[in-house]
Amino acid sequence: MRPLVLLWGCLVLPGYGALEGPKEISGFEGDTVSLQCTYGEELKKYRKYWCRESGFLISRCSGTVYAGEYGQEGRVSVHDNPRQLRFEVTLRNLTLKDVGKYWCGVKRVGFDKTFSVSLLVFPGISRQATRLDSTSTEDTSFVPIRSSSKTRVSIPMTRMLAPVLVLLALLLATGLATLGSYMLQWRKKAQLATETQRKEKVHLSHLNQRTLELAPQGGFDIASPAFLIW
Numbered sequence: 001m002r003p004l005v006l007l008w009g010c011l012v013l014p015g016y017g018a019l020e021g022p023k024e025i026s027g028f029e030g031d032t033v034s035l036q037c038t039y040g041e042e043l044k045k046y047r048k049y050w051c052r053e054s055g056f057l058i059s060r061c062s063g064t065v066y067a068g069e070y071g072q073e074g075r076v077s078v079h080d081n082p083r084q085l086r087f088e089v090t091l092r093n094l095t096l097k098d099v100g101k102y103w104c105g106v107k108r109v110g111f112d113k114t115f116s117v118s119l120l121v122f123p124g125i126s127r128q129a130t131r132l133d134s135t136s137t138e139d140t141s142f143v144p145i146r147s148s149s150k151t152r153v154s155i156p157m158t159r160m161l162a163p164v165l166v167l168l169a170l171l172l173a174t175g176l177a178t179l180g181s182y183m184l185q186w187r188k189k190a191q192l193a194t195e196t197q198r199k200e201k202v203h204l205s206h207l208n209q210r211t212l213e214l215a216p217q218g219g220f221d222i223a224s225p226a227f228l229i230w
Contacts, residue, residue: 101118
């Protein structure tokens with residue numbers, strides 16, 4: 001009778017045999033991300049695994065990686081820690097093709113215990129490894145674990161702004177050159193106009209002086225009767 005009660009508790013009672021983890025993890029191309037799935041004491045002796053969800057109408061696992069002595073296949077590794085009742089999954093060198101839904105799973109007789117995790121991968125050049133604490137089922141954010149280089153998440157934004165800044169600099173330089181050329185031409189025209197006015201004034205001054213010098217030398221008045229008869 002007791003085994004039947006325990007079996008009923010495993011299937012019906014909430015929280016019994018619970019498997020928990022983050023609902024979503026994310027990273028940039030080339031990143032390494034880690035997540036932890038925690039389980040209850042009753043799942044301690046069962047085998048743990050990580051797989052990708054596939055199938056259209058009926059969901060199933062593909063590319064399953066089990067925790068074990070090595071617990072690694074390609075870019076995915078799974079390590080179980082029964083003392084702390086959790087197992088850790090590490091995904092290396094993320095690519096855009098890795099985007100999708102995955103399962104943290106515990107292999108059991110009958111139905112496996114699983115938890116769905118969504119993986120998002122953003123295009124970029126960040127190489128910072130990240131670690132995701134999944135002790136709760138709520139969405140959590142990245143916490144850096146180790147990296148051989150500084151965070152470069154801001155580089156894509158800088159690259160996006162660089163062409164705009166270059167264009168603004170070119171426009172500013174063109175505007176300054178145009179303004180300088182206009183001011184130079186205006187200055188030359190002003191100097192030419194001033195020089196022309198000065199020459200005209202000098203010429204008129206010479207004409208007036210010459211006229212005054214010639215008038216007394218004739219010995220007669222151009223308006224006298226003798227001049228008119230002559």
